[in-house]
Amino acid sequence: MKRTVQESGGKRKAGLEELRRRLDERGGHMTRQRAAVYDYLSGVEHHPTAEEVFLNVKRRIPKISLATVYKNLEALVACEAISKLTYGDGSARYDIRTDHHYHTRCLGCGRMWDLEAARGKSALEQIKPQPGFAVSDFRLELLGHCEDCRG
Amino acid sequence: MKRTVQESGGKRKAGLEELRRRLDERGGHMTRQRAAVYDYLSGVEHHPTAEEVFLNVKRRIPKISLATVYKNLEALVACEAISKLTYGDGSARYDIRTDHHYHTRCLGCGRMWDLEAARGKSALEQIKPQPGFAVSDFRLELLGHCEDCRG
DNA sequence: TCCAAAATAAGAATTATTCTCACCTTGCTC
DNA sequence: GAGCAAGGTGAGAATAATTCTTATTTTGGA
Secondary structure, eight states: OOOOOOOSSSOOOOOHHHHHHHHHHTTOOOOHHHHHHHHHHHHOSSOOBHHHHHHHHTTTSTTOOHHHHHHHHHHHHHTTSSEEEOOSSSSOEEESOOSSOEEEEETTTOOEEEEOHHHHHHHHHTOOOSTTOEEEEEEEEEEEEOGGGOO | OOOOOOOSSSOOOOOHHHHHHHHHHTTOOOOHHHHHHHHHHHHOSSOOBHHHHHHHHTTTSTTOOHHHHHHHHHHHHHTTSSEEEOOSSSSOEEESOOSSOEEEEETTTOOEEEEOGGGTHHHHHTOOOSTTOEEEEEEEEEEEEOGGGOO
16 A cells, blocks of 8 residues: 655645544544554545545454445544545545645546646636625536546 | 527537437437436536436326436437536536537535536646547546625 | 337336444543 | 443444436437
8 A cells, every 4th residue: 555645825724633633523433443544544545435545454353344444434534534525426426635636537547637726726716606695615526537548 | 497509619419300300210219208317407607416307307207217317317318418527525416518529517505507518618628648548538526716706 | 001110108227425323432621 | 439321332224315226218320
């Protein structure tokens, strides 16, 4: 499992200590399973589905159940340690980053990547909604085909 | 059931004749059920779920089955007579418009509205993905609170 | 009218996700 | 470090949205 650290700009991923603090705030506990889920997400560069997280964490904790993975992902989202990506077809994906950014999604293989928010923010701010509507957030996805799927 | 016609700009909804032509092209047939599904979508201003379409079409064709509604929605999407909106949480929604446009979604009441593509297109085209990724489409949602939900 | 391809109804099956509940851990407090 | 209450876990059942299956019916052209 490759462990690459993301670089440059924005609030990125927090360490386990920070995670524990956040869990504490909401009366949550740190468990082996929870740490493993968080750790797996910290170590991958794409945005896996719950199933993928389950299969990978299972290698470390063979008896972990899928429901536990789901509940931990939910808990991590609740304490803002990770974020849930619900656009896209099929299943939700989870992202270690909680800073504001957008995604590219390959229509061939379904994989998703990060798109730097900086690249889109000013462009998006030019877009005005109907009168009376107060925009608080943007969701943006670029769809297309990745290098591997273009052949 | 209110039947309002959308106005101004872009390729909007096609009539039943146009629909028949499009179905023909792909070897599809026009059926009473298919026409009813299309007709229902043409007559509403929001973007209903398959369930909503089913319940409403059922009033005209009591014996229609939910699977038929799903298959018809799929067929209509395939011949580009309608489009499927899969962002958002929960179930997919269907939209009579197939021209390229975006949506605003109220976080208070969940309703969705159209956002003119013209307002976003040039802004979005400034956004560049990672090298090697060929963008074929954008999906954009503005999240916030509508006039009614701001009180 | 005849026919092959396509569509339908009904319900079973699948997929992603959440719930249930008996038992086990965590993180205090003493 | 033992005791305890709140929270977490695992296994499987339950649910929700969607798709598949199959026998029967419709459609649109020859």
